[in-house]
Every structure is written in C-alpha cells, then in structure tokens.
Amino acid sequence: MRRLFSFALILCALYTAQAQEWVAGTTVTPEQIAEQGVDSFFDSETISDAIFERMQGKSYKADCTIPRSELRYIKALHITREGVTKRGEMVVNSAISGDIVAILKQLYKAGYPIERMELVDNYGADDNCSMAANNSSAFNYRTTPGGTRLSAHSRGMAVDINPLYNPYIRRTESRTIIAPKEGSDFVDRSKKFAYKIERNDLCCRLFLERGFEWGGDYKTIKDYQHFEK
Secondary structure: OHHHHHHHHHHHHHHHHHHHOOOOOOEOOHHHHHHHOHHHHOEEEEOOHHHHHHHEOOOEOOOOOOOHHHEEEEEEEEEOOOOOEEEEEEEEEHHHHHHHHHHHHHHHHOOOEOOEOOOHHHHOOOHHHHHHOOEOEOOOOOEOOOOOOEOHHHHOOEEEOOHHHOOEEEEOOOOEEEEOHHHHHHOOOOOOOOOOOOOOOHHHHHHHHOOOEEHHHOOOOEEOOEEEO
16 A cells, blocks of 8 residues: 555656646757657647636736636647647637647647747736747737727637748738737748748638638738637
C-alpha cells in the first residue's frame, strides 16, 4: 500500500510539473514530441484561476459581460517560418474551442507558419501592440478598430492569425485606417511575403470548412487576419 501511495505521489508530481511547464513561446524539441505524442500538446481546458488572474483587468475587463464559464483556454503547438516548434495559447468561446484545437493541430502538422501565439494579456490587452508583434490571439473584451461596437473577440468567437502581415483595412473619404499601422507594407495583397493569408491557402480553407467567415471576404472593409463564427 505504501508503495502504491508513493507511486501515486510521483505521478501527481509529474503531472503537476508537466502542467506548469506550459509557457507560450517556449520551444518544444522533436524528442519531446516523439516521447509524448503530438496530440498531447493540443487541448482545451476550462479557465483556471491562474489564467483568469492573468486576464483580470486586461482582456477580461471590469465591465465584461461574458461569463468565465463560457471561455476555454487552448493549448497548441505552432511552427514559425524558421521551422521552430513552440508552445502556443489562446482563449476562445467554448462554442468554437473544438474547432480551434482541430484547426491549429492541422496547421501545425502541415507545417503552416504562425509566428507567435500568446494571450493578448501579455501585451496589456493592447490589441495594437499584440498585432504589431504578429501575435495570433482570440478573446479580448474590446471594440472594433476605430469603432464603438463590441468586436466578436469580446465573445471569444473570433481569431486573428499572423495579424501584422494580414492587417485590418478600412478606407474613408478622408483617410485609410490600417491596424496595426505597422502592417502598412502588407496592404498590397498582390505582393508575396511571409505569413500572408490568401483565400486558397490552408489556413483560410480550414476555417471556412468549419463555418467561419474570413475578413478578407468583407466588402466595405478588409480584415485579412480575422476569422469569425
């Protein structure tokens, strides 16, 4: 009985260590993936107290009307264009959590490049800072760029992928709004560049197959980074 108890403690310690080591942006080696299996690096969880504390006053603002119970914390691997595999994280609505895990897994297995995938809270929930860093993210209780209505990101029902290279563009009579402004070099979609999302590429196809809308199809604006359901 004592041996069984000791073995249980060891397993618990190993599980705790593995759970604590999930830090977005850290590198995962081929040996780790071979040992644990690639599928073990993709998961959807309820929002833990630790994650919720990170979100408080940032993506989850004081006036947020979305119950914590409706949100899910996504763990996923992603691969950069340099071929480095990293841990990633997102918070999304539970209604799309299964879709997002499946899509991110397919993108990773296909070698589709995503540069960065961290909670927007790492950037103080400042959407512009997050986009300028080319950070792919989802939940953030905020308004639309340059607008007053709540974004679909406020419900965790939208995901932005490689936003620096796939900016939001809205033209008015007096000016053109580009978000992030650092993405101005990528407004011309006839150019070829890294991390570019096009309608025929794998990322767009996978989201569309699961019933998402792509911002690149919008008529009055263009939001090439944006997938919404």
